[in-house]
Amino acid sequence: MGKTLLEKVWDLHTVRELPSGQTQLFMGLHLVHEVTSPQAFQMLRERDLSVRYPERTFATADHIIPTDSRRRPYADAMAEEMFVHIERNSVDFGLEFFDESTGRQGIVHVIGPELGLTQPGMTIACGDSHTSTHGAFGAVAIGIGTSQIRDVLASGCLAIDPLKVRRIDVSGSLGRGVYAKDVILHIIGHLGVHGGVGYAYEYGGDVFDAFSMEERMTVCNMSIEGGARVGYVNPDQTTYDYIRGREFAPKGAAxxxxxxxxxxMKSDADADYDSLVEIDGADIEPMVTWGINPGQVAGVGEKLPDPDSLEGAQRASVEEALAFMKLQPGAAIAETPIDVAFIGSCTNSRISDLREAAKVAAGGRVAKNVKALVVPGSQQVLKQAEAEGLHETFLAAGFEWRQAGCSMCLAMNPDKLVGDQICASSSNRNFKGRQGSPTGRTLLMSPAMVAAAALAGEVVDVRTVSRPTA
Amino acid sequence: MTTDMRVIEITGTAIPLRGNDIDTDRVIPARYLRAVTFDGLGEHVFEDDRKAMGGAHPFDNPRYAGASVLVVNNNFGSGSSREHAPQALLRWGIEAVVGKSFAEIFFGNCYTLGIVCAVVSSDDAAEIQNAVEADPAIEFTVDVDGCVLRSGSRQWPLSIPEAVRDGLVSGTWDAIGELVGNPAEVRRVHDSLPYVRGFGAD
Structure with a gap:
């Protein structure tokens, strides 16, 4: 019997079984950001511990930093304080810190891949649940909490329970106007927001074979929204072509x-999976969430559920979601008016996302009363977009063009919804209050769909407005 | 370090929190991650839900003040990996969470803090919530070692993964001691990795 990539990577990185029965797993790459790490560094100081593998540990700032003015000190005193902490901790513990002066700052899950740090066969840890993104390269990438950040800093290792593997095969091809974001929203809608608990999701099939690395990252990124802490795609020529030539990639004969x-390291053809799911790519529509978790999602042409047709806990969940979202049971999600449009986040802020959104925005005008912003995922994405003139397309259409960061995905900086504003968002979470206002509402969708909604002032099917794309 | 870290049983009153898929953004909104310590998080736990419910949220109900056992439903703690969520619960006074299921990262974060997450059936979760609502003064004992929840003459079976139960009961749930205790062994694994060796580059 063959092995999955997860098993191979796990075996290779296992130090031992701990007395508790968990695995002591070595982490080949540790990415650190400013928001979940300060307490971990403080714990090291209190215990007089150092960072064991500083050369395998890299830091950046993305969550709290402003995306408008980057003049130091930041206008937001708390952002300044947290930035100073990551800066000082990087110096004190000997880590490479990608701050703005390096030209390599950005969302941690955007810069890892673009710098070539993220590679197949690795174990990767980061104090952020969207660490699953890096699985797009055939790495086992694990989101962790702050005490576990301390563990990885101090020992290079994580104490963790083994995972089962579910293979999700998406066959055939996607229709026009259907993107990677729609694929993962469809999967979460199908398997539920906790369907993946205890599993790593291995994605494959024709659709993933044809996907670019950025598309694979979008899908792996949201594995956690389906409950799966780890998601991955087996590496192939697309992976190697992406990595070749990047700063931290092996060079020459190496x-x-x-x-x-x-x-x-790829999963063997005769590998044994704990679960198998098959999806036909042709069944996937452009998706829009209508509720308060990413599993509450429908095709843009579908109608919202009616709680009267449901029972028990399911009925209560739908009622709660529709009441919070101020949406009518049985109504269409299309034509829902929006107040804000956000293109960004570790899910969808890479150059291909911005290109697709710009194609839709080109020559159009953001609807009156809609605030629209584009936040590139990294300084490098920003630079590339500007070289291609995408920023001019967005600015001409009435979008704001910002500096790199997490921004309105979790609204730790001044980019926030106000009151019960409703936002068409290319981010990953539509939880209550997620975008900074306790009553703010989020509709998750692909970047092209967000751009279309920004122009129309309401949710629209991008297939009816965009030029033919992929 | 002579502190007794063993978590063998937890006795106290309970607080019911109904609903599936309660995510960690709701447990502690992101604006409370704007700090370099976990201090003071306890008072902000569920802040937005509490405000939205105008005082009717269980965490605002004085009848549940001082509770140490939180009783939830399905997929509690989904979403963000923020350890601030269990830190906030712990600082409010919660030492054990009992429910139908837990999100994985939340479960792991609780374990690293010595907070018990124990699984009961859907029906039992509802029954326990009903019992607490009927009489918030009743005392519960979460018997970690015996994997059972007791209150008076009633009891409900608890499911806790064996490794987690052993770690709690033996007081070894904080893995840091184990993880830093074998640096040579870790170094051997590190040195064996092809990507660490540079794939044969000089």
């Missing part, structure tokens, strides 16, 4: 040997 090794 790269060829790396590819040879990466090939051996």
């Amino acid at each position: 790269f060829d040997r790396a590819v040879e090794w990466w090939e051996t």
Whole structure:
């Protein structure tokens, strides 16, 4: 019987079984950001511990930093204080810190891949649940809490329970106007927001074979929204072509040997899965969430559920969601008016996302009364977008063009919804209060759909407005 | 360090919190992550839900003040990995969470803090919530070692993964001691990794 990539990576990185029965797993890459790490560094100081593998640990600032003015000190005193902490902790503990002066700052899950730090066969930890993003490269990437950040800093290791593997096969091809974001929203709608608890999701099939790395990242990113802490795609030529030439990628002959090794880490053809799910790509529509978790999602042409047709806990969940969202049972999600449009986040802020959104925005005008912003995922994405003139397209259409960061995905900085504003968002969570206002409402969708909604002032099917794309 | 870390049983009153898929953004909104310590998080737990319910939220109900056992339903603690969520619950006074199911990262974060997350059936979760609502003064004992929840003559079976139960009962749930205790062994694994070795580059 063959092995899955998860099993191979797990075996390779296992130090031992702990007395508790958990695995002591070595982490090949540790990414650190300013918001979940300060307490972890403080714990190291209190215990007089150092960072064991500083050369495998990299820091950036993304969550709290402003995306408008970057003049220091930041206008937001708390942002300034948290930034100073990550800056000082990086110096004190000997970590490389990608701040703005390096030109490599950005959302931690955008910069890991773009710098070539993220590679197949690795274990990767980061104090952020969207660490699953890095699984797009065939890495086992695990989101952790602050005490576990302390553990990884101090020891290079994580204490963790083994995971089962569910293979999710998406066959055929996607229709026009259907994106990676729609694929993962469809999967979460199908398997539920806790369907993945205890599993790593292995994505594959024709649709993933054809996907770019950025599309694979979008899907893996939201694995956690389906309850799966880890999501991955087996590496292939697309993966290797993406990595080649990047700053931290192996060079020359070493790269060829790396590819040879990466090939051996793929799941074997006769690997045994704990669960198998098959989805036909042709069944996937452009998706929009209508509720307060990412599993409350429908095709843009579908109608909202009617609680009267449901029972028990399901009925209560739908009632709660529709009441919070101020949406009518049985209504269409299309034509729902919006107040804000947000293109950004570790799910959808990469160059291909901005290109798709710009195609829709080109020549149009953001609807009156809609505030629209585009927040590139990293300084490098920003630079590339500006080189292509995408910022001019967005600005001409009435979008704001911001500096790189997490921004309105979790609204820790001044980018927030106000009151019960409703936001078409390319981010990953539609939880109550997620975008900074306790009564603010979020409709998750692809960046192209967000751009279309920004122009129309309401939710629209991007297939009816966009130029033919993919 | 002579502190007794063992979590063998927890006795106290309970607080019911109904609803599925209660995410960690709701447990502690992101604006409370704007700090370099976990201090003071307890008073802000469920802040937005509490405000929205105008005082009717269980965490505002004086009948549940001082509770140490939180009784929830399905997929509690989904979403963000923020340890601020269990830290806030702990600082409010919660030492054990009993419910139908837990999100994985939340479960792991609780474990690293010595907070018990124990699974009961849907029916039992509802029954316990009903019992607490009927009489908030009743005392519960979460017997971690015996995997049972007791209150007076009633009891409900608890499911706790064996490794987690052992870690709690033996007081070894804080893994840091184990993880830093074998640096040579860790170094051997590190040194064996092809990507650490640079794939044969000089």
